[in-house]
Amino acid sequence: MLSLERETEIFVRQKRELAELFGFETRNKYEITRRDKTLLAYAAEQSKGLMGLIGRQFLGHWRSFDLLIFNPQRQVIYRAHHPFRFFFQRLELYDAQGRHLGAAQKRFAFLYKKFDIQGPQGQTVMEVSSAPWKLWTFPFTRNGRDVAILKKKWAGLLNEAFTDKDSFHIDFSDPGLSNDDRLLTLVSAIFIDLMYFEKKANES
Secondary structure, eight states: OOOOTTOSEEEEEEOOOGGGGGTOOOOOEEEEEOTTOOEEEEEEEOOOHHHHHHHHHHTGGGSOEEEEEEOTTOOEEEEEEEOOOSSSOEEEEEETTOOEEEEEEEEOOSSSEEEEEEOTTSOEEEEEEEOGGGTTEEEEEETTEEEEEEEEEOOOHHHHHHOOOOEEEEEOOOTTOOHHHHHHHHHHHHHHHHHHTSHHHHHO
16 A cells, blocks of 8 residues: 555656657656655556557557556555547556556546546546646646646756656645545546657657
């Protein structure tokens, strides 16, 4: 289990691989840390094999993949599944025992990037709505009030131009958020990265 209830902020940093410098999409890998870089968890995409390779190069965020979250001892503690979809992409979150924790569901919105964050019964527990003129900021709201905010950090011209080396800051502004709410916010942050900031997503 990854306990985030005492965390007021966490950081998600994508780990760069050399092949990305040459435009080759590798499996996305992330470190989840505190501000002092204390490691909380890892996350890694698991679309392996030839079809996974083809999907990463040509299908971008439409592809089917699993995202595994590991504790610092490299034990799998959560799994997020993304089915193949051309429209209204969805990421489902499960714990290591297969319990469904919820999902991030993309919604139609003109000009805005919009998601519903759903609980295990499909109920909307948070919403994300980000305007195009706020490209780097994604507020999570509940009943019209900000409960968390995701901000992408500018990685520098060379990193942004040639790699997918993203860094995100997640601020949990509502201390009443449950651990499952925080986990859903975390996997939604990675989902947003895959949807909007990897190169193949931008080309789609």
